[in-house]
Amino acid sequence: MPAATLKIEGARFVVTVDPERRIITDGSILVEGQRITRVGKTAELADVPADRVIDAREMVVTPGFVNGHMHISYAHATRGVFPDDLGPAYLSNVFRLQAAMTDEEEYLTSLLAITELLKHGTTCFVDPGSTKGLDACMAAYEESGCRITVGWQVTDRPNPISLPVYETAEAINLMEQVVGKYDHRLDDRVRAWAMPFSPGFSSEELLRAAGSLADRYDTRMTLHFNNGSRYIQECQEQYGLRPAQYLESLGILNKNLTLAHGLGIDQSEVDCIAKSGASVVMCPTAAIKGGAGVAHEGMLPELLAAGATVGLGTDAGNNSNLLETMRSMYLAAVLYKDARRDVGMIPAETALELATIGGANALGLCHEIGSIEVGKKADLVLFDTRRAEWRTLFNPVNNLVYNSDGRSVHTVIVDGRVRVENHLPLFVDEWALVQKVQELGEDLLKRVGVSYPTRWPVV
Numbered sequence: 437m438p439a440a441t442l443k444i445e446g447a448r449f450v451v452t453v454d455p456e457r458r459i460i461t462d463g464s465i466l467v468e469g470q471r472i473t474r475v476g477k478t479a480e481l482a483d484v485p486a487d488r489v490i491d492a493r494e495m496v497v498t499p500g501f502v503n504g505h506m507h508i509s510y511a512h513a514t515r516g517v518f519p520d521d522l523g524p525a526y527l528s529n530v531f532r533l534q535a536a537m538t539d540e541e542e543y544l545t546s547l548l549a550i551t552e553l554l555k556h557g558t559t560c561f562v563d564p565g566s567t568k569g570l571d572a573c574m575a576a577y578e579e580s581g582c583r584i585t586v587g588w589q590v591t592d593r594p595n596p597i598s599l600p601v602y603e604t605a606e607a608i609n610l611m612e613q614v615v616g617k618y619d620h621r622l623d624d625r626v627r628a629w630a631m632p633f634s635p636g637f638s639s640e641e642l643l644r645a646a647g648s649l650a651d652r653y654d655t656r657m658t659l660h661f662n663n664g665s666r667y668i669q670e671c672q673e674q675y676g677l678r679p680a681q682y683l684e685s686l687g688i689l690n691k692n693l694t695l696a697h698g699l700g701i702d703q704s705e706v707d708c709i710a711k712s713g714a715s716v717v718m719c720p721t722a723a724i725k726g727g728a729g730v731a732h733e734g735m736l737p738e739l740l741a742a743g744a745t746v747g748l749g750t751d752a753g754n755n756s757n758l759l760e761t762m763r764s765m766y767l768a769a770v771l772y773k774d775a776r777r778d779v780g781m782i783p784a785e786t787a788l789e790l791a792t793i794g795g796a797n798a799l800g801l802c803h804e805i806g807s808i809e810v811g812k813k814a815d816l817v818l819f820d821t822r823r824a825e826w827r828t829l830f831n832p833v834n835n836l837v838y839n840s841d842g843r844s845v846h847t848v849i850v851d852g853r854v855r856v857e858n859h860l861p862l863f864v865d866e867w868a869l870v871q872k873v874q875e876l877g878e879d880l881l882k883r884v885g886v887s888y889p890t891r892w893p894v895v
Contacts, residue, residue: 440468441467441488442466442814443465443481443489443490446462447495447497448821449496449832450808451788453499455807463477463478466481473810475809495821496821498819500792500805501761502761503553503558503761503795504749504798505696505717505719506549509573511755512545513873514530514886515753515754515757519888531598533886540569542568546573547576550577562629563584564660574626577625581850583850586629589631592637595636595637615628615649619653644686647688656693658693658695659696661680662700667679679705680701683714684712689714691715692800693714694715694798695717699723706742716746720734722751724767734771748795750764762840762841765788765836766838768790792807813851814851814852818847820846825841825843
């Protein structure tokens with residue numbers, strides 16, 4: 437039986453992010469099954485039939501956005517609870533709350549997070565190992581049709597943030613079980629990686645084993661790489677190396693490694709990372725809310741100048757409070773212009789690349805997604821430019837990066853299937869889900885005994 441066909445017809449602009457970075461005016465795209473089979477002018481495809489045709493007049497079409505670091509399974513249950521200045525108690529409370537969640541609760545919060553991501557144009561994301569009820573959450577991944585990377589977050593060293601500490605052999609076994617069970621599920625939309633939490637909470641044996649797992653299963657690994665001054669000092673005292681150089685000495689700083697956050701690195705580490713082929717996913721939304729100094733000390737411009745592979749993330753919905761990859765894209769484009777007093781820093785075009793093809797490359801998926809090209813998976817976003825924030829419209833890249841946001845996402849397609857249409861998710865009753873998550877969040881805070889009243893009186 438031939439695959440179903442879908443045609444997106446007559447778009448005002450198709451921003452392909454292909455190797456030539458073509459922007460096609462009055463463009464059309466033909467999708468057969470999961471893949472893009474034709475991209476061109478509307479007149480060229482006018483006589484090509486399709487089972488369904490989407491009228492894309494006054495739309496801007498882009499590749500689906502890629503979020504390379506986003507904890508989805510717990511944050512929505514307690515989003516907005518924590519005060520800005522909670523400090524070290526923040527993460528310990530986060531993981532204490534998550535530990536108390538049931539599989540059903542993780543399913544519901546994951547589905548809500550995925551709904552938000554898809555509605556705002558993010559079609560592919562990495563959940564860095566924090567989901568424990570993976571069997572239950574597989575239903576959310578299947579229902580939504582999202583493209584997701586999962587894993588099992590492990591540590592084998594004591595830590596101050598309430599993460600479980602496993603025996604090293606058990607931690608290695610857990611990572612391998614998850615990779616073996618979940619990698620390539622749901623028509624390859626689900627990938628599974630090795631996921632030690634961070635170098636500081638992991639033994640050398642665990643880190644090396646994670647790298648070996650990634651190699652043996654032809655997958656990847658990720659680490660939280662947000663290095664404070666204390667860890668940098670400990671690394672230098674114990675190994676005589678900075679953190680990135682320590683990973684290089686273990687043989688795991690390579691093309692299969694994605695480093696999340698990428699904070700606390702210097703130029704020598706930038707060069708080390710770029711030379712190794714490892715990827716970095718920066719999360720400016722989380723960094724600026726956490727006062728990390730990313731605008732002045734973050735090395736995104738240097739990483740790009742060195743030829744490193746870089747993508748964007750947002751981190752958790754109760755950390756940055758934001759899931760929208762487009763916000764990270766905007767911040768990447770403006771923060772360094774201001775901090776370095778140089779308007780040539782991170783042009784809009786570069787920021788869009790970071791959120792699409794760069795992000796796909798950082799996940800090892802650039803051969804499948806990240807651009808609108810024949811042969812690639814049909815992960816597409818249609819923006820409604822009839823809205824005030826889009827006008828006037830001359831340069832769609834500038835509009836995308838600087839003045840639009842996820843509210844103008846009209847249609848989202850993943851793997852050739854329409855998942856969001858006319859701004860609404862097709863796979864869930866959003867309001868009913870919101871009410872369920874509100875209830876479970878209130879119950880969770882009571883069960884765990886966590887309470888942070890608002891600074892202003894609620895009467």
